[in-house]
Amino acid sequence: QIDSARLWGTIHETAKFGATPKGGVRRLTLGPEDKQVRDWFHKACEAAGLEVHVDALGSMFGLRKGRDMSKAPIGLGSHLDTQPTGGKYDGVLGTLAALEVVRTLNDAGIETETPICICNWTNEEGSRFAPAMMASAAYVGDFTTDDILSRKDAEGITVAQALDSIGYRGATAVGTQKFSGFVELHIEQGPILEAENKTIGVVDSGQGVLWYDGKITGFESHAGSTPMPLRRDALATLSEIVLAMENIAKKHGPKAVGTIGEAVIANPSRNVIPGEIAFTVDCRSADDAIMDALDRDLRAAIAEIAARRKVEVQFDLIWRKPPTHFDPKLVDAVENAAKMLGYSHRRITSGAGHDACNLNTVMPAAMVFVPCKDGISHNELEDATQADCAAGANVLMHTVLALAGV
Amino acid sequence: QIDSARLWGTIHETAKFGATPKGGVRRLTLGPEDKQVRDWFHKACEAAGLEVHVDALGSMFGLRKGRDMSKAPIGLGSHLDTQPTGGKYDGVLGTLAALEVVRTLNDAGIETETPICICNWTNEEGSRFAPAMMASAAYVGDFTTDDILSRKDAEGITVAQALDSIGYRGATAVGTQKFSGFVELHIEQGPILEAENKTIGVVDSGQGVLWYDGKITGFESHAGSTPMPLRRDALATLSEIVLAMENIAKKHGPKAVGTIGEAVIANPSRNVIPGEIAFTVDCRSADDAIMDALDRDLRAAIAEIAARRKVEVQFDLIWRKPPTHFDPKLVDAVENAAKMLGYSHRRITSGAGHDACNLNTVMPAAMVFVPCKDGISHNELEDATQADCAAGANVLMHTVLALAGV
Numbered sequence: 001q002i003d004s005a006r007l008w009g010t011i012h013e014t015a016k017f018g019a020t021p022k023g024g025v026r027r028l029t030l031g032p033e034d035k036q037v038r039d040w041f042h043k044a045c046e047a048a049g050l051e052v053h054v055d056a057l058g059s060m061f062g063l064r065k066g067r068d069m070s071k072a073p074i075g076l077g078s079h080l081d082t083q084p085t086g087g088k089y090d091g092v093l094g095t096l097a098a099l100e101v102v103r104t105l106n107d108a109g110i111e112t113e114t115p116i117c118i119c120n121w122t123n124e125e126g127s128r129f130a131p132a133m134m135a136s137a138a139y140v141g142d143f144t145t146d147d148i149l150s151r152k153d154a155e156g157i158t159v160a161q162a163l164d165s166i167g168y169r170g171a172t173a174v175g176t177q178k179f180s181g182f183v184e185l186h187i188e189q190g191p192i193l194e195a196e197n198k199t200i201g202v203v204d205s206g207q208g209v210l211w212y213d214g215k216i217t218g219f220e221s222h223a224g225s226t227p228m229p230l231r232r233d234a235l236a237t238l239s240e241i242v243l244a245m246e247n248i249a250k251k252h253g254p255k256a257v258g259t260i261g262e263a264v265i266a267n268p269s270r271n272v273i274p275g276e277i278a279f280t281v282d283c284r285s286a287d288d289a290i291m292d293a294l295d296r297d298l299r300a301a302i303a304e305i306a307a308r309r310k311v312e313v314q315f316d317l318i319w320r321k322p323p324t325h326f327d328p329k330l331v332d333a334v335e336n337a338a339k340m341l342g343y344s345h346r347r348i349t350s351g352a353g354h355d356a357c358n359l360n361t362v363m364p365a366a367m368v369f370v371p372c373k374d375g376i377s378h379n380e381l382e383d384a385t386q387a388d389c390a391a392g393a394n395v396l397m398h399t400v401l402a403l404a405g406v
Numbered sequence: 407q408i409d410s411a412r413l414w415g416t417i418h419e420t421a422k423f424g425a426t427p428k429g430g431v432r433r434l435t436l437g438p439e440d441k442q443v444r445d446w447f448h449k450a451c452e453a454a455g456l457e458v459h460v461d462a463l464g465s466m467f468g469l470r471k472g473r474d475m476s477k478a479p480i481g482l483g484s485h486l487d488t489q490p491t492g493g494k495y496d497g498v499l500g501t502l503a504a505l506e507v508v509r510t511l512n513d514a515g516i517e518t519e520t521p522i523c524i525c526n527w528t529n530e531e532g533s534r535f536a537p538a539m540m541a542s543a544a545y546v547g548d549f550t551t552d553d554i555l556s557r558k559d560a561e562g563i564t565v566a567q568a569l570d571s572i573g574y575r576g577a578t579a580v581g582t583q584k585f586s587g588f589v590e591l592h593i594e595q596g597p598i599l600e601a602e603n604k605t606i607g608v609v610d611s612g613q614g615v616l617w618y619d620g621k622i623t624g625f626e627s628h629a630g631s632t633p634m635p636l637r638r639d640a641l642a643t644l645s646e647i648v649l650a651m652e653n654i655a656k657k658h659g660p661k662a663v664g665t666i667g668e669a670v671i672a673n674p675s676r677n678v679i680p681g682e683i684a685f686t687v688d689c690r691s692a693d694d695a696i697m698d699a700l701d702r703d704l705r706a707a708i709a710e711i712a713a714r715r716k717v718e719v720q721f722d723l724i725w726r727k728p729p730t731h732f733d734p735k736l737v738d739a740v741e742n743a744a745k746m747l748g749y750s751h752r753r754i755t756s757g758a759g760h761d762a763c764n765l766n767t768v769m770p771a772a773m774v775f776v777p778c779k780d781g782i783s784h785n786e787l788e789d790a791t792q793a794d795c796a797a798g799a800n801v802l803m804h805t806v807l808a809l810a811g812v
C-alpha cells in the first residue's frame with residue numbers, strides 16, 4: 001500500500017506552482033510555473049535515488065534500477081502542465097503517484113526484476129502549443145522533433161525558445177528512453193465512475209481526436225450604415241458554424257463530442273461588423289467511422305454556410321489521432337490489480353486524450369482512472385478524494401509490480 | 407469655390423498618420439498617431455490665422471473672427487480619429503474641409519458677420535472608449551466631464567490618462583466654446599447616394615443607437631470527456647444570441663440594424679468548453695418605437711436562450727442615443743446651397759452617429775453627405791472621389807456663409 005497522506009501532501013504541495021485564486025492551477029507548459037514544478041520533481045526524483053534525464057523536448061525520465069538491466073523499464077507517469085484554468089489533479093495525480101510508487105518500493109526495500117521509469121511528458125494539455133500530448137506523439141514518431149520544436153504559441157514563441165527559456169531542452173534525443181510497457185493513472189475527467197459509485201476505471205479504449213484551425217474572412221463594415229442584407233459578417237458565420245457543429249455532434253451522440261474552444265475577432269470594435277475571425281475545432285469519437293462522419297458533416301455544413309453568407313472559410317485539419325484500443329494484456333493486469341486490492345471497478349473508455357494513448361501505438365500500454373467530482377475537469381473546480389487518489393496509486397503500483405516482477 | 411486639389415492634398419497628407427498596409431488608417435483616439443494628426447491640425451489652424459484652444463476632453467477649436475464678435479460662431483468640422491481598421495475619409499473629410507473653407511475665405515479676403523469656428527471632436531469613433539461621439543456628448547451635457555475622464559479602454563487606461571499622455575488635456579472647460587449653429591460634412595458610409603447617382607445628401611435625420619455590454623457565464627469543462635447534453639457552453643450561447651439579434655434586426659428591417667462587434671472568450675483553450683464570454687451589441691433605428699422593440703425583443707430572446715442553456719447572461723444598456731431630427735432651417739440651408747451650386751441631391755437619413763447629432767440637441771445643426779465607394783466605411787478600403795469631396799466642401803462653405811452672413 002502506498003502512503004496516502006504522503007501522496008496527498010505532494011499533490012497539494014506542488015499545486016502552489018501556478019495556484020489560482022479559485023483553487024485551481026494555471027501552469028502552462030514550459031512557462032515559469034512549469035519550470036518550478038519541474039525543478040521540484042527533478043529534486044524529488046533524485047532524492048528517491050532515481051537517475052534523471054531530460055530529452056530534447058523536455059520530457060523528464062527518472063529511472064529506478066531493476067535486477068535485469070538488459071530489460072527496458074516499465075514506464076509510469078503522466079504530465080505536470082495544466083490548462084489556463086486547470087485543476088490540481090489532471091496529469092499531476094498520475095505523475096506524483098508514479099513518484100509515490102517509487103518511494104513506497106524504496107521504503108519497503110522492494111527490488112523489481114525489470115527496471116521502472118517514472119515520466120513527466122511535456123505539453124500534454126495542448127493549450128499553449130498544438131497538438132496535445134505533443135512530446136509523446138514525437139516519441140512514437142507521429143511528428144519529428146524538429147517539427148515540434150518549431151511549433152509556435154499565440155505569442156509566436158516556439159517550443160525550442162520556450163524550452164531554452166526555462167532550461168529544459170534536454171540532452172537525450174527523443175525516443176532514447178525505451179520502455180517495455182507503460183501505465184498511466186489519471187482522474188476520469190468524466191461523470192461515469194462517480195455516477196456508478198465505482199472506485200477504479202479500467203481503461204480499455206480512448207476517443208480519437210480531430211483538431212482543426214479555421215479562419216473566416218467576411219467584410220468589415222459600419223455597424224450603423226450597412227443594411228442587414230448587404231452584410232458579410234464573420235461572427236454571424238462563426239455562430240452558424242458553432243451551432244451546426246453542436247448539432248452534428250449531438251446527431252452522432254452519445255458517441256461523439258464537438259467543441260469550439262477558441263475564436264478571436266481581428267481588430268474588434270463595437271461599431272464594426274466583424275470581418276475576420278480565427279477559430280479552432282475539437283471533435284472526438286471512440287469510433288473511427290463516426291470520426292469520418294464528423295469530418296464530412298462538418299465540412300459540408302461549413303461549405304453551405306460560407307456560400308450562403310458569401311464569406312470565405314478556410315478549414316484545415318491540423319491533427320488526427322485515431323481511437324485507442326489499449327493492450328488487452330495490460331488492461332487485464334490493471335483489472336487484476338483492482339480485483340486483488342478489492343476495489344469496485346468497471347471497464348471504461350477515456351473521453352480525453354492521454355500520453356498513454358500515443359505510447360500504446362509502439363508498446364503495450366494501459367490506464368487506471370479514478371473518479372473526479374461531478375466529472376469536472378479543465379476547470380479550477382476539478383476535485384477528487386484522497387481515498388480515490390490513493391486507491392488509484394495502489395492499483396498503479398500493483399499493476400507495475402505484476403509487469404516488472406518482484 | 408474651395409481649392410479641390412488643396413483639400414485632396416491635406417486628406418492624403420494626414421492619411422500618413424496611422425497609415426495601414428492595405429491603404430487605410432489606424433488612428434485610435436488619443437493614441438500616438440492621433441497626437442501626430444492633432445499637432446498637424448493645430449499648426450495648420452494657426453497658419454490659417456485661427457485662434458486655437460483645446461477643452462478638457464481634448465476637443466480642438468479654431469476660431470476665425472467675424473465682424474460681430476458678440477455673436478457665437480457658426481461651428482463646422484468633424485473628427486480625426488479612426489476605427490482600428492478605418493479609412494481615409496470618415497471624419498477626416500469633414501474636419502479638413504472645415505480647414506479648407508477657412509483657407510478659401512482667407513484667400514478671397516472674405517470676412518463674415520458671425521465668427522466661424524472649426525472643430526476636431528475627441529473620440530467620435532467610440533472604438534477605444536465608449537460611447538461614440540464622446541466629447542460632443544459631454545459638450546451637450548449627456549455625460550459629465552468627470553464621468554468621461556474616468557472611462558477606460560480595453561487595457562484599463564482612462565481617458566484622463568490618455569489625454570495627459572499625448573498632452574491634449576486642454577485648459578478650457580467642456581462647453582466653454584459656444585456656437586450659434588453647427589454644420590458637419592461627412593461621407594455617407596452607406597450605399598444610397600452612389601446607387602442613385604446623387605452628389606449631395608441633405609441629411610435631415612439620423613438613427614438612434616443602443617449600445618450594450620454583455621457577459622455570458624457558462625461552465626468550463628473538458629472538450630473530450632464532457633457529454634454534449636451536460637455542457638453549459640458560453641460560445642454556443644453567444645452564437646444563438648448573435649443569430650437571434652440578426653433575426654430581430656431583419657424582422658424590423660429595413661428600418662433597423664444590429665451588430666455584435668466584440669466577443670472575447672476568457673482563458674480560451676482548444677480543448678476547453680468556453681466558460682465565459684464578454685461581448686458588445688450595437689442596435690440602431692431612426693424610429694423610436696422600433697428602438698424600444700429591438701430592446702424588448704433582444705432581452706426576451708437572451709432570457710429564453712440563457713434559461714434553456716442554463717447559463718447566466720448579464721446584459722446592460724450602456725448608452726441610448728435617441729434618433730436625430732436635424733434643425734429644419736439648417737437642413738433647408740444645406741439644400742439651398744446644393745441647389746445654388748447645381749449639385750444633384752436628395753434628403754437622407756444618417757445610418758451612422760455623428761457629433762452633429764449630439765450638438766443638434768442644444769443648437770440648430772445639420773449635415774452634408776457625399777457618396778463613398780460601394781457604401782463601404784469602417785474598412786481600410788473606404789474610398790471617395792476628389793470631385794465629390796470638393797462638392798461637399800463647397801456645399802459646406804456656402805451653407806456656413808449663408809448662416810454667418812458676408
Ligand SMILES: NC(=O)NCCC(=O)O
Nearest residue numbers: 124125132352353630677
Ligand atoms: N487528459 C487531458 O485532459 N488531456 C488533454 C488533451 C485532451 O484530451 O484534450
Ligand SMILES: NC(=O)NCCC(=O)O
Nearest residue numbers: 224271530531538758759
Ligand atoms: N460616423 C461614424 O462612423 N461614427 C462612428 C460612430 C458610430 O456611428 O458608430
